[in-house]
Amino acid sequence: MTTDIISGSVYTFKVIAVNVVGSSSFSNIVTIIAARLPGQPGVPFEYSSSTTYIELRWTYPVLGNGGANITNYKVYWDLGHGDGLFVYLASTNGYQTLTVNSALSSQFISGLSYTFRVTAVNAIGESVYA
Numbered sequence: 603m604t605t606d607i608i609s610g611s612v613y614t615f616k617v618i619a620v621n622v623v624g625s626s627s628f629s630n631i632v633t634i635i636a637a638r639l640p641g642q643p644g645v646p647f648e649y650s651s652s653t654t655y656i657e658l659r660w661t662y663p664v665l666g667n668g669g670a671n672i673t674n675y676k677v678y679w680d681l682g683h684g685d686g687l688f689v690y691l692a693s694t695n696g697y698q699t700l701t702v703n704s705a706l707s708s709q710f711i712s713g714l715s716y717t718f719r720v721t722a723v724n725a726i727g728e729s730v731y732a
Contacts (some may be wrong), residue, residue: 607636609669621671640672640722640729643666643698653712655703660720660732662698668720672696678721678731684716688731 607613613726614633619626651657658677677700678688691707694700702718704710719731 607666609636609638611669618652635669637669637724637726639727640668640670640724642730643675643720643722643732645732646677646718649699651683655701656716656718657699657701658718659699663722663729667722668724668726668729670726672722672724674723675700676721676723676728677702678719680717682711682716684715684717688717688719693723 610635611620612635614631616631617629641663642665643663644662646658649657650681660718662673663672675698676693677691679691679702680686680688691702692700700706700715702710722729722730
């Protein structure tokens with residue numbers, strides 16, 4: 603049993619089965635990269651805006667990518683309702699920026715105040731919200 607696995611490290615295993623009759627031959631070699639969920643990205647902030655768009659940016663997770671590359675960031679928003687309910691808006695393909703406008707979502711209404719959340723995604727899954 604392996605108990606000292608380090609995220610981002612490569613491990614190679616062979617397996618045998620053992621029962622009362624004896625042992626099997628070794629399996630083929632299996633190679634894995636140990637990983638966990640990515641860290642929480644920085645809180646999204648308004649980088650620039652006008653009456654027709656909001657450009658959001660955020661920072662790379664302080665606790666890193668969890669040992670697997672961040673494949674994308676997911677952005678959620680409250681639709682300007684301020685009710686604490688967030689819905690998925692878009693993914694960014696790994697970029698730490700997103701421009702929100704009516705072309706991205708027909709629900710974008712100029713003049714409303716929006717709250718955004720961001721998560722980082724790697725091969726293991728999705729981080730907690732920032």
